[in-house]
Amino acid sequence: MAGRVIVVTSGKGGVGKTTTVANIGTGLALRHKKVVMIDADIGLRNLDVVMGLENRIIYDLVDVAEKTCRSINKALIKDKRLSNLYLLPAAQTRNKDAISPEQMVAIVDELKEEFDYVLVDCPAGIERGFDNAVAAATEAIVVTTPEVSAVRDADRIIGLLQEKEIYEPVLILNRLRPDMVRKGDMMDVDDINDILAIKLLGIVPDDEEIIISTNKGEPAVLNNQSKAGEAFRNIVRRMEGEEVPFMSVNGEPGIFGRFLKLLNGK
Amino acid sequence: MFVPATRPVHEEQLVFKGLKQGLTLFVPERDTFGHWLEVLERQLNQAKGFFQGGAILVELGERQLTPDELAGLKKVLAQYRIRIKGFNPVLRKKNNPRSEKRPPASTGVLLVKGTVRNGQRLENEGDIVVKGDLNPGGELVATGDIIVLGALRGIAHAGAGGNVKAEIIAFTLAPVQLRIAHIFSRAPEERKGRQGPEIAYIKGEKIVVERL
Numbered sequence: 001m002a003g004r005v006i007v008v009t010s011g012k013g014g015v016g017k018t019t020t021v022a023n024i025g026t027g028l029a030l031r032h033k034k035v036v037m038i039d040a041d042i043g044l045r046n047l048d049v050v051m052g053l054e055n056r057i058i059y060d061l062v063d064v065a066e067k068t069c070r071s072i073n074k075a076l077i078k079d080k081r082l083s084n085l086y087l088l089p090a091a092q093t094r095n096k097d098a099i100s101p102e103q104m105v106a107i108v109d110e111l112k113e114e115f116d117y118v119l120v121d122c123p124a125g126i127e128r129g130f131d132n133a134v135a136a137a138t139e140a141i142v143v144t145t146p147e148v149s150a151v152r153d154a155d156r157i158i159g160l161l162q163e164k165e166i167y168e169p170v171l172i173l174n175r176l177r178p179d180m181v182r183k184g185d186m187m188d189v190d191d192i193n194d195i196l197a198i199k200l201l202g203i204v205p206d207d208e209e210i211i212i213s214t215n216k217g218e219p220a221v222l223n224n225q226s227k228a229g230e231a232f233r234n235i236v237r238r239m240e241g242e243e244v245p246f247m248s249v250n251g252e253p254g255i256f257g258r259f260l261k262l263l264n265g266k
Numbered sequence: 267m268f269v270p271a272t273r274p275v276h277e278e279q280l281v282f283k284g285l286k287q288g289l290t291l292f293v294p295e296r297d298t299f300g301h302w303l304e305v306l307e308r309q310l311n312q313a314k315g316f317f318q319g320g321a322i323l324v325e326l327g328e329r330q331l332t333p334d335e336l337a338g339l340k341k342v343l344a345q346y347r348i349r350i351k352g353f354n355p356v357l358r359k360k361n362n363p364r365s366e367k368r369p370p371a372s373t374g375v376l377l378v379k380g381t382v383r384n385g386q387r388l389e390n391e392g393d394i395v396v397k398g399d400l401n402p403g404g405e406l407v408a409t410g411d412i413i414v415l416g417a418l419r420g421i422a423h424a425g426a427g428g429n430v431k432a433e434i435i436a437f438t439l440a441p442v443q444l445r446i447a448h449i450f451s452r453a454p455e456e457r458k459g460r461q462g463p464e465i466a467y468i469k470g471e472k473i474v475v476e477r478l
Contacts, residue, residue, distance in 0.1 A: 152384050155401050159383035194417070195401055197381060 003034075003112040006119055007137035009161070011153030013124030015145045016174040019210060019219075021121040022050045023229070024141075026219040027236035029085035033116040036076065036086040038108070040133035041123035042098055045090035052217020053077050053087055062091035065103040072110055081222070086115075096128040101135035108136030126160060134161065140169035141201060146176055146187040151195055158198060170201040172235065177206045202235035203246055204228050278305050282322075287355040290323040299335045307342050319347035323355050375410075382406065382420065389426075402442055411435070421445070430468045435478065439464040444473050 008021045018041075025037040039047035042061065048054045059068065059075035069075050072088075079085035088111075091098060112118050122133035134140070140161050144154040154171070161169050173192060180186035189203065207228035213220040220229035221236070234244045280302060281292040293302050324339070331339070343350065376390035377397065384403030388394060393410035404420035406412050411433045412424045418436035423445035425432025430447040444451050444466050451473040463478035 152403055156384035156403060159386050195399075195419075197399070 003115045004117050004139060005108055005112055005137045006117065006139040006141060007122050007133050007166075008119060008141045008143060009122035009130065009133065009157055010124065010143040010150070011126060011157040012144075012150045015143050015150050016172075016204070016210075017124075017143050018046045018050055018121055019214060020141065020143050020172060020174065020204075020232075021047060021119050022219045023221040023232035024236055024239070025085060025117070025119050026051075026079075026082065027221040027232050028117050028239070029079070029082040030221070031236065031240065032084065034084045034114070035117045035119065036088060036111050036115045037119045037121060038088045038111075039090040039121045040104070040129060041121060042090045042129065042132075043092065043095045044123065045092050047121050048077075048087060048089045050214050050217060051079065051087055051219070053080065053089075054217075056080075057089045060089045060091040061107070062094050062098045064088070064107055065099040072107065096123065096132065099132055101131050104132045105136045126156065130157075130160070134164050134166070137166060140166045141172055142169045142196075142198070143172045143174050144192065144196075145174050146181075146192060148187070151187065151192055155196055158196060168199065170199045171196060172202050172204060173200065174204045175206040176203055200246070201238055202231055204231040204235075205247070280306050280309060285323070285355055288321070288323050288351065290325050290355055292325045293327075293329065295327045295329050299329065299331065300338075303335075303338055303342060306339075310342070310346050319349075321349040321351035323352045324350055325354055325356050327354070327356075376408070381416070384420075400436075400441075408432070424466075425468075432467075434466040435463065437463050439466065439475060444475075446473055449473055 008017050008024070010017050018039075021037050025035050029035045037047060037051075038061065039045050040061070041047070048057055056077045061075070063069045064072050064075045076086040076088055079087065088107075108118055108120070118136075120133045120137055123129035142154050142157055142161075144150045158169055161167075171192075173189060176189075177186055181188045189200070193200065205227050207220070207226055209223060209226035210220050210228050213223060213226070213229075219232075220226040221232040223229045231247060234247070237244045283290050283292065291306075293299070322343075340350065374390070374392040376388065376392065376394045378388060378394065379397050381398035382388060382396055382400045382404040384401050387405040387407070389407040391409050394406050394408040394412050396406070396412075396414045396416065399416040400406060400414050400418045400420040400422060402419045405423070406414075406420070407423045407426045409425065409427045409429060409432075412422045412435070414422070414436040416436070417438040417440060418434070419440050419442065421443045422434050422441060424434045425447040426445075428447050430449075432446050434444060434446065438461060441453050444453070446466065446468050449468055449471065464475050465478045466473050466475045468474075
């Protein structure tokens with residue numbers, strides 16, 4: 001059976017797409033799934049750094065597309081911690097036009113035969129890079145932060161995904177600050193759901209650990225002390241079909257339950 | 267027309283006219299384009315100083331230009347720092363009666379199932395009904411009424427084309443902008459606490475909003 005091909009996208013930059021891919025990929029691999037992460041951000045690659053695999057890159061996505069390397073497996077980098085987790089890095093010295101959506105489809109078609117999950121890290125923006133990243137995906141995770149601008153861009157992306165026939169993207173709300181939500185200074189889950197109205201996959205609290213883990217090249221999901229890591233572990237469980245209650249982020253018991261009910265009522 | 271009236275009538279001339287869309291150069295359909303290009307060059311040379319750069323429209327009628335002809339025209343105009351901003355304002359109007367005065371018509375209803383999201387724009391000759399929300403950054407343009415069975419947060423333009431009787435109705439009216447016929451309005455900055463269906467329409471020269 002072919003694996004699931006999921007693009008992680010957002011429209012806006014800097015909301016945590018790459019971090020999300022690194023954590024979900026690692027989290028799925030921890031559950032013994034065979035996972036490959038593709039960095040589609042050609043020219044501005046980061047996923048290798050976040051995974052701590054930068055120094056192992058020999059071939060990249062463009063080499064595979066142009067068939068510079070003999071096989072796709074030559075370009076796949078095995079994770080240093082988990083043997084069932086792989087990265088297909090982006091080229092750094094090229095740009096988004098270096099590959100076409102058709103080439104991307106061909107690459108992913110090959111990979112999905114071998115892997116349970118193909119995760120595509122989409123670049124910011126809605127141009128060629130987005131077209132490439134989305135071309136082969138059948139599912140999408142939209143990442144947003146609780147900021148008006150990020151939510152606007154997420155809304156635009158959801159519309160564009162529908163044009164690409166991905167009708168039911170799911171949402172990760174990243175970097176939520178419970179203290180600010182409590183004081184009414186930050187958009188809460190309800191506000192965001194009002195606008196975007198798509199299924200919530202997870203809420204990731206703002207967590208300094210993420211910065212530390214990103215700098216160390218060790219996804220937070222590996223760290224049992226990290227709040228964000230726990231959120232990502234829950235996200236992975238939901239992706240695998242488990243029912244996991246949402247973390248109560250804003251202290252008022254029941255508000256997320258209410259939100260869940262709202263979702264299930266649909 | 268800018269050409270001095272003292273010019274001999276037998277000398278051929280091209281006509282410049284100030285249309286609503288902008289200053290327009292009329293090139294007749296008869297004779298070769300090369301001929302008219304010469305006429306234009308002579309004319310512009312004689313009227314030196316009249317054009318201090320700027321952009322014009324060019325009306326060619328049914329005439330099709332070859333790439334060379336177009337390049338020639340651009341070159342002549344460029345000498346007088348004139349740019350072409352468009353072609354055939356008259357012909358277009360003829361082919362597209364939409365821009366002409368037209369009775370406010372409701373020809374049909376466009377039913378939109380689901381949310382109109384940021385960056386999406388829907389137009390209809392007639393009414394538009396949305397079974398969902400109109401999100402910020404989304405746009406609806408209807409010659410008739412607009413009804414949103416959800417929250418209207420984007421831009422809605424009812425009565426586009428001039429129907430001042432058009433109305434906008436939404437279960438929650440929280441738009442970035444409302445436009446009815448030729449009148450535009452922004453929502454007041456603070457409109458919290460007002461929920462429930464509302465209707466917007468033109469009263470006098472203003473858009474007013476009332477509870478439904």
